[in-house]
Amino acid sequence: xxxxWMPSATRHALGNEGAMDGGPARAVWHxxxxxKDWTFTNELGWFTGGGKAVxxxxxxxxxTGQIAQFFPADSRxxxxxxxxxxxxxxxxxxxxxxxxxxxxxxxxxxxxYATVRDTPCKGLDGIMAWLRSLGIADTWPGGPxxxxxxxxxxxxxxxxxxxxxxxxxxxxxxxxxxGPMPNLFTSAPSPSKPATKPKVSLAHVVYAAKHDPAAAQxxxxxxxxxxxxxxxxxxxxxxxxxxxxxSYGSKTIGAYSSWQRRLGYTGSDADGIPGKTSLTRxxxxxxxxxxx
Ligand SMILES: [Zn+2]
Numbered sequence: 001x002x003x004x005w006m007p008s009a010t011r012h013a014l015g016n017e018g019a020m021d022g023g024p025a026r027a028v029w030h031x032x033x034x035x036k037d038w039t040f041t042n043e044l045g046w047f048t049g050g051g052k053a054v055x056x057x058x059x060x061x062x063x064t065g066q067i068a069q070f071f072p073a074d075s076r077x078x079x080x081x082x083x084x085x086x087x088x089x090x091x092x093x094x095x096x097x098x099x100x101x102x103x104x105x106x107x108x109x110x111x112x113y114a115t116v117r118d119t120p121c122k123g124l125d126g127i128m129a130w131l132r133s134l135g136i137a138d139t140w141p142g143g144p145x146x147x148x149x150x151x152x153x154x155x156x157x158x159x160x161x162x163x164x165x166x167x168x169x170x171x172x173x174x175x176x177x178x179g180p181m182p183n184l185f186t187s188a189p190s191p192s193k194p195a196t197k198p199k200v201s202l203a204h205v206v207y208a209a210k211h212d213p214a215a216a217q218x219x220x221x222x223x224x225x226x227x228x229x230x231x232x233x234x235x236x237x238x239x240x241x242x243x244x245x246x247s248y249g250s251k252t253i254g255a256y257s258s259w260q261r262r263l264g265y266t267g268s269d270a271d272g273i274p275g276k277t278s279l280t281r282x283x284x285x286x287x288x289x290x291x292x
Contacts, residue, residue, distance in 0.1 A: 002073070002133055002134055002135075003130065003133065004072035004073045004074050004258060005069055005072055005073075006058065006069055006126070006127070006130045007130075008067065008126050009058060009067040009068060009069040010066075010067065010068045010069070010122075011068075011069055012044070012047075012048050012068050012069065012071055012273045013070065013071075013072075013094050014052055014055055014070045014071060015050065016052075017071060017072065017075035017076075017089065018072075018075055018076040018089075018289070019074075019075070019076070019090070020074060020075070020076060020089040020090050020091075020093055020095065021087065021091060021092070022092070022093055022162065023091060023092045023093060023135075023162075024092055024093070024160065024161060024162025024163075024261060025092050025093045025094040025095075025096075025134055025135045025136045025137075025157065025162050026091070026094070026095055026096070026097045026136060026162045026163055026164065026165060027095075027097070027098060027131050027136050027163075027164050027165070027167070028079070028080065028089065028095060028096070028097045028098070028164075028165045028167060028170065029093075029097075029098050029145070029164065029165070029166050029167065029177075029178045029181060030056060030079055030097065030098065030099045030100065030102075030167045030175070030177050030178055031100045031103065031104075031116060031177045031178045031179065032059075032101050032102065032103065033100070033102075033103050033104070033177060034103050037102070037274065038101065038102075038103055038106045038108070039101070039166060040059070040061040040064060040066045040068075040101050043059055043099070043101050044068055046154070047059060047068075047099070049068060049176065051267060052078075052211075053078055054078050054079055055070045055071070055077060055078050055079065056070065056077045056078070056079040056097035056099040057069060057070060057071050057073065057077045057097050057098065057099060058070075058096065058097070058098045058099070058127065059098075059099050059101065059161070060099070060100050060123060060124075060127060061100075061101040061122075061123075061175070062100055062101070062102060062116060062119040062120060062121045062122060062123070062124065063101075063108050063119055063120060063122065064122060065122035065123035066101075066103065066123070067123055067126070067127065073091075073094045073096055073134055074094065074286045076089040076090040076095065077089060077095075077097045077163075078098065079097045079098070079167070080095075080167070080170055080172075080173055081171075081172055081173045081174070082172060083155065083158075083172025083173070084172060086155065086159075086172065087122050088170060088171070088172055088173070090261045091158060091159060092136050092162065093135070094102055094135075094136065096131060096134065096136065097171065098127065100116055100178060100241065100249075102116050102140060102178075104148065104179060107260050112180055113177040115179050115180040115181075116178055116180065116181050116182065117180045117181055117182045117236070117237060119209075120285075121182050123212070124139045124182065124184070128185075129183055135162075136162060136163065136164070137162050137163045138163070138164075138185040139162075139163035139185075140163060140164050140165070141153060141157050141158075141161035141163050141164075141165065142157065142165060142166075142169040144181060144183075144237075145166040145169075145178055145179060145180060146180055147176075147179065147180065148168075148176045148177065148179040149285075150168050150174070150176055150178050151166075151168055151169050151170075151172075152169060152170070153165070153169045153170075153171065153253075154171070154172055155171045158170060158171050164184060166178050166181070171191065180237070182235070182236075183234065183235050183236075183237050184236070184272075186231070186234060186235045189288045192197060197283075197287055197288055197289045198228060198288045198289070199225075199288065199289050199290075199291050200279065200283060200288045200289070200290055200291070201225060201280055201290075201291050202274060202275075202276055202291065202292055203266055203278065204222045204225050204226075205222070205225055205226060205229055205248070205274050206273060207222065208211075208222050208223075208225075209248045209252070209256070209272065209273045209274065210247040210255060210273065223246035223247075224246065224251070226246050226247065226248050227244065227245075227246040229248075229252075229274070229279070229282065229288075230243065230244040230245070230246070230248075230252055230255075231244055231286070232282045232283070232285070232286035232288070233252070233255040233259060233282075235286055236259060236262075236282075236285075236286075238255040238258045238259055239251065239252065239255035243255070250284070251269075252275050253272030253273070253287065254272060255272075256272040256273070256274060256278075257270050257272035258273060259278060260272070260275075260278050261283060263277075263278055263281060265278065276290065276292075280281065
């Protein structure tokens with residue numbers, strides 16, 4: 001038996017349920033994009049009040065991990081426009097729509113956030129586990145979202161391919177959300193992990209980065225530390241999974257350099273060789289502790 005209501009979500013049933021049309025199960029990601037109020041409470045009030053007619057299944061705050069659910073998974077929700085005669089909200093066995101409480105450029109705790117990918121994504125693991133339990137495949141039929149721009153898939157793709165979509169990809173719709181997303185298919189950062197974080201030595205990783213990968217490979221402990229760094233870079237969407245191999249080669253250097261630039265470093269400060277601050281920031285987000 002699947003749970004049609006996500007067990008850890010707060011239930012705010014709106015009634016007004018509608019049957020699905022069948023076909024492969026899918027999820028559709030949105031952001032709330034509110035110019036005035038960026039809080040979960042505000043969006044919850046909207047979707048249970050004036051915005052009932054456009055409510056999704058889930059409302060998720062990636063900063064606090066709060067999740068509310070408005071419809072059971074086997075009902076359509078209401079955040080999509082129809083595509084002509086296609087009742088888009090009803091496509092698939094399930095079409096679970098998720099509104100992320102996020103606005104591009106919003107400030108939280110004094111820090112400005114450009115994309116959902118930059119947030120702590122608190123609670124994402126739980127959402128993904130629930131979506132997988134509904135049989136929603138770990139794939140983006142139209143590719144993962146990379147920009148706030150339309151990237152519409154064909155109607156044939158939408159009707160016949162299950163998995164994950166962004167609102168910007170749905171035929172008959174005009175929105176450009178959700179913008180760049182975290183990698184949903186590796187385990188997401190979970191700040192609630194126990195205190196037994198693995199350790200990564202800055203010196204070991206710098207050694208691996210500066211030497212011929214083959215030479216560094218000999219140090220098996222270095223290899224496992226490099227792997228942790230590569231997994232984190234992969235989770236950030238900066239390194240292809242084929243290069244997550246424990247070898248700090250040119251692909252890893254390039255990916256780490258992108259990480260440094262994302263933190264605001266430029267020039268030789270973004271050369272792909274880890275420094276204490278950039279590596280600590282990566283470890284804080286992806287569950288490892290940095291030692292000297
Ligand atoms: Zn949307």
